[in-house]
Amino acid sequence: MNRLLRRPSRPAALTAMVVLSLIAALLTAPAAHATPAVQYTNPLATQRADPHIFRHTDGYYYFTATVPEYDRIVLRRATTLQGLSTAPETVIWRRHASGEMGAHIWAPEIHFINGKWYVYFAAGRADDVWRIRMYVLESGAANPLTGTWTERGRIATPWDTFALDASTFVAGGVRYLTWAQQEPGIATNSNLYIARMGANPWTITGSTTRLTVPTLAWETRGYKVAEGPTVIQRNGRIFLTYSASATDANYCLGMLTASASADLLNASSWTKSQNPVFATNATTGQYGPGHNSFTVSEDGQSDILVYHDRNYRDISGDPLNDPNRRTRLQKVYWTADGTPNFGIPVPDGITPVRLRSYDQPDRFVRHWEFRARLDANVSPLADSQFRIVPGLGGGGTVSLESVNFPGYHLRHRGFQAWVERDDGSATFRADATFTRRAGLADGSAVSLESVNFPGYYLRHRDLQMWVERDDGSAAFRTGATFTLE
Structure with a gap:
């Protein structure tokens, strides 16, 4: 089964100007192997x-x-x-x-x-x-x-x-x-x-x-x-x-x-x-x-x-x-x-984007029964589409909202990445909030740093998505870098 099981509530309306400014801040020139994001x-x-x-x-x-x-x-x-x-x-x-x-x-x-x-x-x-x-x-x-x-x-x-x-x-x-x-x-x-x-x-x-x-x-x-x-x-x-x-x-x-x-x-x-x-x-x-x-x-x-x-x-x-x-x-x-x-x-x-893996460019971040993972040939497509919205934790940050389950956001829990419903708690909102950084492996791409765990980034490991500390290795840095399309 490749869908979340619970029906989400609809998110509150967002001011278009605020969202557009955040999108402009997040999007950079894509890597050569990526199709550019358009929104x-x-x-x-x-x-x-x-x-x-x-x-x-x-x-x-x-x-x-x-x-x-x-x-x-x-x-x-x-x-x-x-x-x-x-x-x-x-x-x-x-x-x-x-x-x-x-x-x-x-x-x-x-x-x-x-x-x-x-x-x-x-x-x-x-x-x-x-x-x-x-x-x-x-x-x-x-x-x-x-x-x-x-x-x-x-x-x-x-x-x-x-x-x-x-x-x-x-x-x-x-x-x-x-x-x-x-x-x-x-x-x-x-x-x-x-x-x-x-x-x-x-x-x-x-x-x-x-x-x-x-x-x-x-x-x-x-x-x-x-x-x-x-x-x-x-x-x-x-x-x-x-x-x-x-x-x-x-x-x-x-x-x-x-x-x-x-x-x-x-x-x-x-x-x-x-x-x-x-x-x-x-x-x-x-x-x-x-x-x-x-x-x-x-x-x-x-x-x-x-x-x-x-x-x-x-x-x-x-x-x-x-x-x-x-x-x-x-x-x-x-x-x-x-x-x-x-x-x-x-x-x-x-409109949403997809996060394409920098080092495995045939794979995208997607949700699968709540767990965030990396997959190729994602079906349905919407499982790999996220809206970049103002960070639930505030402060000029961003959060990633599921397209086919509005009100669900990508968050870390026990350092594993999940796509779950925003319950309004301070813990959830901090766990679902990221700071945009230039790509750790390529400055023209994107990396997402945890707000409540500075130095920890969204990355893939063994095809699962995690939020883990940057150890400076090439493997970590390519696994924590994404192009947007």
Whole structure:
């Protein structure tokens, strides 16, 4: 068994500014063999659903999303992902007063194609709000927030039926469109499709391929839905994530996988994961994660999952009328076999890190039935994720809080390291408090010194984690040094 057994209480809310300052103090340049840690504060934006973030060559991130009024398309930009949280927002287009594009303005995506900006979105008619179809806007301006946008009309597909969530990607030099649509003769709300793009970014050409139909239990809760397709490419494969089920706490992410060299218009080239890859987590207080996109960190080294969810389960009435879906960010990790591991939706506040062993770089600090230890290929991922929070003992120190068991912290007890619930005692809080030091084996890495036992450091020995005195040996110093990712 690789989980703690007791259900934790939720930690008190932390002031983002205080936490960010502590994070800045803790993080240093990572060692060459580590993937750098990236951290953000969630939620990135309130009342913004179906988020899409595009990083452009001009040094800006561009962020658009569905607004709860469903009446306009908004855009903001910043040079950092966190900066999008407070960046001014511009309305670049509003729904029509009548006819097409007059209602349910949903799921905009912004892309830069052949020197111009394009926004894909879905919209209903003013006189028939559920007649949802896909449309495209175009702008030739360098700055899409200030440029003029031209309506390029509806994306024509083989059927004139409910269609939404257009997205585009390039593989093997070919640009593709993926989308969700209700196909005549199939009793589902929407399935996923792919086709090549034609002479322009609002026209498909050639055959259309149905990629998947929602049939599994987790795809059909409330409604039979597969929607919101988006692609991330790595390790010679194409991973297409999509959203499934009703837009309440049942909402979750599924994934299709294909070889980058395969015929992507052949449905048999794609393999469906039989379980959701990202789903509601009541322990962390995150419900209905879905409709994601992908971007990259500021240093270009880490893939970032962008998605929406709610911080409560129960919704009164139609979930589509509930305005409180929030845009969130967290790092994507990659497994040894080259597939993405999204983990769980992390708690609100500062996103977590993993502590990678400096001298055994394939291993991470994790909890296993309360005991802290060092392991490779940690499953579930969240067992090796910790939020660096202000030290429970105060004084500019830090504590390490478990991600999947909020309120539990890494502490020493009898000089063994455990992950246990904060009982509020002075003893626990001192045992769970550390001072950040430059790495004992490498000053660009990190070592953690016990506050109540100065000169004692968190270190691994025999794959277990301990808090022990620095004896000056190379073995101790490498075992007490970690890189953060």
